[in-house]
Structures are given as C-alpha cells and as structure tokens.
Amino acid sequence: MSDSSTPSDADDPTLDALADVATRAVRAGGDYLEDAFRDGHVAGEYGNDDVKTDADRAAEARVLDVVRGAFPDHAVHGEESGRNGDHRYEWVVDPLDGTNNFASGLPAFATAAAVLRDGDPVVAAIHEPLPDSTYVARRGAGATVNGAPLSADSDVPLEHGTVSFVLGLPAVRDPDLTATAERIESAVDDRVKRVVSTWAPTVDWGLLARGGLEGIVCFHPDVYEQHAGELLAAESGVVSHGNGSDGLYVGATDEETATALHDVAAAVLD
Incomplete structure (x- = not known):
C-alpha cells in the first residue's frame, strides 16, 4: 500500500516523498556519527543527567540541511535547535539518540526523524549507523528495515x-x-x-x-x-x-x- 497516487509538492507531499527525504536525512546524520564514533574523539558538555556533544549539533545540522533542501517551508523541531517555523508539516528530529553511549564508546545509538501532519506522525525514519539498519514507517502503509517488510513477531512468553x-x-x-x-x-x-x-x-x-x-x-x-x-x-x-x-x-x-x-x-x- 502506498501514498504515491497524488503528485508530490512542497504544500502537500505524498508519504513516499516525505519518507524519501526522511530516509536521506537520517542517513546523513548517521553517516556523520559513524565516522565521528570511529574517530574516537568526543567533545561536549557533561552534566549530571545529560550529555551534549559537538556530534549532536553537527549531526542535526546535516539532518536539517536535507529536510530544508527539500521542504524549506516546513516547520522543524530539533532536539538541539528547538522549534522553528509554523506549518502543518513539522519534522521532529533526534540527531543522536544515545549520546551517553556514543560519548562512552558504546556502539548503540541512532539518528531519528518523524514527520507530523497537523500534529499526527505520518512518517518515521531511524538510522542505526553501526549495523547499517534503516527503519522507515509510513502511516497506514507498513514499516520496513533496509527495504524489507517488518513484522513484530515473537513467540517468547x-x-x-x-x-x-x-x-x-x-x-x-x-x-x-x-x-x-x-x-x-x-x-x-x-x-x-x-x-x-x-x-x-x-x-x-x-x-x-x-x-x-x-x-x-x-x-x-x-x-x-x-x-x-x-x-x-x-x-x-x-x-x-x-x-x-x-x-x-x-x-x-x-x-x-x-x-x-x-x-x-x-x-x-x-
């Protein structure tokens, strides 16, 4: 099932168009994080209950560059930069989920973006760079990992x-x-x-x-x-x-x- 029956434009993009941009955006952030993680140098501020690194800000800049390049009028809500713009479409971005892990050298982190339409999430993309796993979901059209359909099945009690x-x-x-x-x-x-x-x-x-x-x-x-x-x-x-x-x-x-x-x-x- 796909939402590609209507033409994509900046005012009313299809879910496929949004998902394509979301995928490219999280991969841009995640690719940067992979290189930075392997480099091993993490600069930032370490508080009692949170960590903010230079990598958070650099990854978010790369994510937002892709989003704004495709949809310059859409609102964005970045964990690092806050809310900007007013539009029925809003991009909610976590450029580095798992900052403490990243800073400690633990290989469990990801870049995530969700697209809200009139306040409701309609597209999601998550890129976990080290295993190179990219998850994408479209409202009413299912979810995939690296293009393969996802099904949350487990027979473990x-x-x-x-x-x-x-x-x-x-x-x-x-x-x-x-x-x-x-x-x-x-x-x-x-x-x-x-x-x-x-x-x-x-x-x-x-x-x-x-x-x-x-x-x-x-x-x-x-x-x-x-x-x-x-x-x-x-x-x-x-x-x-x-x-x-x-x-x-x-x-x-x-x-x-x-x-x-x-x-x-x-x-x-x-």
Missing part, C-alpha cells in the same frame, strides 16, 4: 522475554517521577527474564519492530524519539496501550503481553 524500559529526561529530572519509574521497572522485572535500559530508545524501537524484544515500557518519554518509535511500532504490528504524551506507553508483540505489561505498570500508578 512474557516470563522468558526481554523488555525495554525507557525513562524520559522529564522524569529523570523529577525526583517523584524517578521514584515511580523505579517501582515500575522493578515490577516489570518481576514478570520478565530481563529488563534492558539502553539509553537509546530508537535502537530499542527497532528491535521491538523486528521481534527482537517482546515489549517496551516508556515512562514520560522524550518526544524526539517517541513520535518516530510509536509510528514504527504501530506499522510493524506492535500492540500498544497508552501513548507517550500521557506519560505511559506500553507496546508488545501481542495483545496478551501488552495487556500484562500495562497492568503491571498501571498498578504502580494507581
């Missing part, structure tokens, strides 16, 4: 499964939310084989979309990864409860697992 736990920066900076998150993570850990916190949510979203993880629990996640991740999950067949904007999102490869995980997390919040 929850008690034997691996689940990602994602804690957004707003929660990290709020002691009460942090304490609640710790209780949720502990409760989930009691039900599964392993809970992983990679600090690179879009890497986890890719694993979930291809069935490598059985589920994901997001607590007050950052919009820069969540828009792209939720769309990728939905278009790969992930069953979900809640959404990131409400503070709790739970996704899994089947309804039974999604419901069980959501019940565990919701019980902590009640």
Whole structure:
C-alpha cells in the first residue's frame, strides 16, 4: 500500500516523498556519527543527567540541511535547535539518540526523524549507523528495515522475554517521577527474564519492530524519539496501550503481553 497516487509538492507531499527525504536525512546524520564514533574523539558538555556533544549539533545540522533542501517551508523541531517555523508539516528530529553511549564508546545509538501532519506522525525514519539498519514507517502503509517488510513477531512468553524500559529526561529530572519509574521497572522485572535500559530508545524501537524484544515500557518519554518509535511500532504490528504524551506507553508483540505489561505498570500508578 502506498501514498504515491497524488503528485508530490512542497504544500502537500505524498508519504513516499516525505519518507524519501526522511530516509536521506537520517542517513546523513548517521553517516556523520559513524565516522565521528570511529574517530574516537568526543567533545561536549557533561552534566549530571545529560550529555551534549559537538556530534549532536553537527549531526542535526546535516539532518536539517536535507529536510530544508527539500521542504524549506516546513516547520522543524530539533532536539538541539528547538522549534522553528509554523506549518502543518513539522519534522521532529533526534540527531543522536544515545549520546551517553556514543560519548562512552558504546556502539548503540541512532539518528531519528518523524514527520507530523497537523500534529499526527505520518512518517518515521531511524538510522542505526553501526549495523547499517534503516527503519522507515509510513502511516497506514507498513514499516520496513533496509527495504524489507517488518513484522513484530515473537513467540517468547512474557516470563522468558526481554523488555525495554525507557525513562524520559522529564522524569529523570523529577525526583517523584524517578521514584515511580523505579517501582515500575522493578515490577516489570518481576514478570520478565530481563529488563534492558539502553539509553537509546530508537535502537530499542527497532528491535521491538523486528521481534527482537517482546515489549517496551516508556515512562514520560522524550518526544524526539517517541513520535518516530510509536509510528514504527504501530506499522510493524506492535500492540500498544497508552501513548507517550500521557506519560505511559506500553507496546508488545501481542495483545496478551501488552495487556500484562500495562497492568503491571498501571498498578504502580494507581
């Protein structure tokens, strides 16, 4: 299924046109990051709860160069540069998801972009440069990895499964939310084989979309990864409860697992 039946133009581009630009944009950012990571020199600012490197800013500049070259009137919301412009189409960009990993030499990071139309995500692209994996999702048209169709299938039962736990920066900076998150993570850990916190949510979203993880629990996640991740999950067949904007999102490869995980997390919040 494709959204290519109407001509593409800057005012009302097709999903295929948006996806093509999104793919080129995240690859531009990711290709730069791959070279910078292998070079091994990481300059930036290291805070108590976050890391900002020169690579974040350089990668975002490369992503936005591609976006603005194709759609100069579209609004952009970059993690580094903030919001710019006013348009029904808005590009939400995380140039380096997993900055702390990148800075520490851990090979788990990605570049992500989501395109919102009237506030709703319609296209997502995630490029994980080291394994050279590019995930693309179009609203209502499915998801792919390196051009191959994605399906979030897993026959691993929850008690034997691996689940990602994602804690957004707003929660990290709020002691009460942090304490609640710790209780949720502990409760989930009691039900599964392993809970992983990679600090690179879009890497986890890719694993979930291809069935490598059985589920994901997001607590007050950052919009820069969540828009792209939720769309990728939905278009790969992930069953979900809640959404990131409400503070709790739970996704899994089947309804039974999604419901069980959501019940565990919701019980902590009640």
